Structures are given as C-alpha cells and as structure tokens.
Amino acid sequence: MLLYLGLYSIGMQLITQKTRTKQVVKETREDKAKALVGNVVRNEDNSYSVQSQSNPNKVYTIRLQLGAGQTQGYTCTCPDFEHRGQVGSGGAVEANCKHIIAVKLQNGDYEIEQTIKRMSRGAL
Numbered sequence: 407m408l409l410y411l412g413l414y415s416i417g418m419q420l421i422t423q424k425t426r427t428k429q430v431v432k433e434t435r436e437d438k439a440k441a442l443v444g445n446v447v448r449n450e451d452n453s454y455s456v457q458s459q460s461n462p463n464k465v466y467t468i469r470l471q472l473g474a475g476q477t478q479g480y481t482c483t484c485p486d487f488e489h490r491g492q493v494g495s496g497g498a499v500e501a502n503c504k505h506i507i508a509v510k511l512q513n514g515d516y517e518i519e520q521t522i523k524r525m526s527r528g529a530l
Contacts, residue, residue, distance in 0.1 A: 435502070435503065436504075438504040439507035439508040440508075442456055442459065442505065442508035443512050445457045445508070453467050453468060453469045453470075454467070454505075456468060456509070458484070466505050468480050468481070468506055468509050480506040480509060481506075482505045482506050484503050484505055487502075487505070487506065491503065
C-alpha cells in the first residue's frame with residue numbers, strides 16, 4: 407500500500423510539473439504592438455508601413471479611412487485585419503490588428519481611445 411501511494415504521489419508530481427511546463431504566456435495584440443512601435447514608418451501619402459514580426463521581408467500598409475469629414479478608423483493589409491477587421495454600423499472599424507495598434511500608440515491615439523471606451527462602459 408505504501409509503495410502504491412509513493413508511486414501515485416510521484417506520478418501526480420510528474421503530471422503537475424508537465425502541466426506547468428506546457429503553460430504558455432499568451433501575448434495580446436497590444437503587447438505585440440508595443441514591440442512594433444519603433445518600426446512604424448509614415449509614408450508621404452499619410453499611410454503607414456509596418457514590418458511583419460514573423461517575416462522581415464513583408465511590410466504591411468495601414469491607411470486612415472475618412473468619411474463624411476470624420477476619421478472612421480484604420481485599415482491594414484495584414485491577414486489578421488483582413489480576417490477580423492470589420493466596419494461597424496457607424497462606419498468605424500471595430501477590430502484592430504497589432505499593426506494598427508502600433509500606429510495608434512506611436513501617434514498617441516491609443517491611450518485616449520482606450521480611456522474613452524472605459525468611460526463609455528462606466529469603468530472609470
């Protein structure tokens with residue numbers, strides 16, 4: 407019986423250790439965007455270029471969308487934005503990729519935008 411309990415205990419320790427080793431810290435888009443801020447280039451046509459983190463030979467283009475005299479949001483040529491980016495009912499883009507967030511961080515727009523969102527939800 408003691409041998410069984412000892413083996414059981416060792417087995418549980420191994421399972422626990424294996425589980426801890428497999429835990430992966432998942433970075434958010436905001437975390438990844440912060441790493442890109444130094445790589446944001448503003449182009450002559452007021453678009454932005456941001457180099458891909460996974461493929462240094464790839465550069466994505468971020469454009470500011472205007473409509474009815476107001477800023478409507480940004481678009482990006484990356485696969486994430488093409489998959490997730492969507493235009494809301496007011497014409498504004500509701501989902502941002504890490505490249506758009508990097509542009510907003512560089513321009514100082516992101517923190518203001520997040521504060522406004524928190525205020526509208528009553529979180530402040």
